[in-house]
Amino acid sequence: MELILWRHAEAEDGVPDNTRSLTAKGEKQADKMATFLRASLPHDTRILVSPAKRTRQTAQAFTNHFTTEPAIGPGASPEAILKAADWPDGEGSVLIVGHQPALGETAALLMTGHPDYWSIKKGAVWWFSRRAREGDYQTSLRLVIAPDHL
Secondary structure, three states: OEEEEEEOOOEOOOOOHHHOOEOHHHHHHHHHHHHHHHHHOOOOOEEEEOOOHHHHHHHHOOOOOOEEOHHHOOOOOHHHHHHHHOOOOOOOEEEEEEOOOHHHHHHHHHHHOOOOOOOOOOOOEEEEEEEEEOOEEEEEEEEEEOHHHO
């Protein structure tokens, strides 16, 4: 199974939180990462997006074919994100477009077994794989990339 965590791109400040839009810089970040993901993700990747406007706009730079998933919205827990993705028992690839601190906590949980505050840059992707090897499961970090490195 592949799990790709994509933090939304830069958004305007303001309230209410769920209606914040991407900035011009955020739109460029989302476009850069979307171009990279189009060339990298399997075509049958399941895409789950927080209901917040900024995450939907980030995902729309990649595709309009995604599922809005309230369970991964602002304030989500790492456990809710993993459950929505069906990690680790699911099949194929899942792209989650979400928020800090939940995405960073999810990355920490996958890497260490404990949620911790890890920072994921705006617009960045963290890509994890899980596979069986010699009767045991292994989780590996395949890629970490921010839009300013593309």
